[in-house]
Amino acid sequence: AQTIHQWPVAEIKAVGSPLSLGCTIKGKSSPNLYWYWQATGGTLQQLFYSITVGQVESVVQLNLSASRPKDDQFILSTEKLLLSHSGFYLCAWSHQTNSDYTFGSGTRLLVI
Amino acid sequence: GDSVTQTEGPVTVSESESLIINCTYSATSIAYPNLFWYVRYPGEGLQLLLKVITAGQKGSSRGFEATYNKETTSFHLQKASVQESDSAVYYCALGEITGNTGKLIFGLGTTLQVQP
Numbered sequence: 001a002q003t004i005h006q007w008p009v010a011e012i013k014a015v016g017s018p019l020s021l022g023c024t025i026k027g028k029s030s031p032n033l034y035w036y037w038q039a040t041g042g043t044l045q046q047l048f049y050s051i052t053v054g055q056v057e058s059v060v061q062l063n064l065s066a067s068r069p070k071d072d073q074f075i076l077s078t079e080k081l082l083l084s085h086s087g088f089y090l091c092a093w094s095h096q097t098n099s100d101y102t103f104g105s106g107t108r109l110l111v112i
Numbered sequence: 113g114d115s116v117t118q119t120e121g122p123v124t125v126s127e128s129e130s131l132i133i134n135c136t137y138s139a140t141s142i143a144y145p146n147l148f149w150y151v152r153y154p155g156e157g158l159q160l161l162l163k164v165i166t167a168g169q170k171g172s173s174r175g176f177e178a179t180y181n182k183e184t185t186s187f188h189l190q191k192a193s194v195q196e197s198d199s200a201v202y203y204c205a206l207g208e209i210t211g212n213t214g215k216l217i218f219g220l221g222t223t224l225q226v227q228p
Contacts, residue, residue, distance in 0.1 A: 032214050043116075044158075044203065044218040059215065090158060094214050101216065103150075105157035 002027035006091050006104035013081050013111055021076040021107050023091030031093040033074040034101070035066055039087040050074060051096070086111045114139055118204045118219035126227050127196055133189040133222045135178075135204035147180050147187040148205040148216070158203070161189075199226045 003026045013019060025031050035047040037060075048066035050056045056066045063082060067075045074091055091104040118135045125131055139145040149161040149171075162171035167182035178189045187204060204219040 034214050036216075041220075043220050044216075046215050049214050092158075092214075100160065100163070101214070102160075103158035 002093075002102065004091065004093060004102055004104045006089075006107055008107055009105070010108040011110070013109065015083055015111055016080050019076075019078050019081050019085070019109070021089055021091075021109075023074040023076075023104055025072045025074075025093045028072075028093065028095075030071060030096065032096060033068060034092040034094070035074065035076050036090040036092060036103075037062070037087050038090070039084070042087070044090065048076070081111045083111050085109060114141055114206060114217045116204050116206050116217050116219035118202075119222045121201075121221070121223035122225055123222055124225045124227060125194055128193045131189075131191045131194045131198075131224070133202055133204075133224070135187045135189065135219060137185050137187065137204070137206045137217075139185075139206055142206065142208045144208060146207050147178070148207065149176070149178055149187075149189050150203040150205060150218075151200045152203070152221075153200045161202070194224075194226050196226045196228050199224055 005024045007022050033050045036044045037047050038044045046059045048056050048058055050068040053068050053071050056068055064078045089107045092101045094101045115138045119133045146165040148163045150158050151161045152158050162173040164171040164180040167180050170179040176191045178187050201221045201223050203221045205216045207216040
């Protein structure tokens with residue numbers, strides 16, 4: 001069975017500090033991978049997607065970056081956090097030609 | 113543009129009462145939209161509750177139902193008799209089956225509180 005694991009579960013970080021959020025998918029080769037984000041009071045919106053190792057497409061510009069160093073790993077990061085980065089981050093995967101998504105449990109980020 | 117509008121929460125109902133959470137969508141750039149209901153239980157991740165990919169069809173899961181109505185651009189979620197364990201946040205979403213962007217357009221979410 002496929003599993004998706006996100007880390008950390010929650011973070012409190014200072015403005016201007018770096019951030020790295022991780023996501024690992026086990027049991028599925030060559031998945032499509034996605035990062036979604038929900039600001040407090042806002043809707044979930046897609047930030048990045050990746051269909052293969054080393055290739056990441058940006059959907060929304062939020063001074064964040066994403067990388068896919070391995071087939072089963074997706075990393076979201078920034079060198080300098082902003083207050084506006086606070087929110088809930090979700091990683092997800094889907095099959096190449098199927099729209100069913102499996103989401104991770106998410107990371108709650110508070111920037112102070 | 114593409115968007116989803118759903119019932120603003122929180123919605124509070126008593127156990128065994130019926131429930132409807134409204135969802136309407138606009139799919140201007142998606143030729144064949146798929147419609148989804150996701151649910152997030154307290155402390156858990158987002159889970160797919162049900163999906164319908166063909167207009168006119170009904171999806172059902174765990175006692176919940178939703179019918180894809182292309183004429184009214186709606187996908188309302190209904191349940192005849194809710195349980196306390198149904199308390200969660202429900203998200204209506206719009207997506208497309210083709211392509212690899214995998215983009216889902218979500219509504220704001222509706223918090224459901226079921227009182228015993």
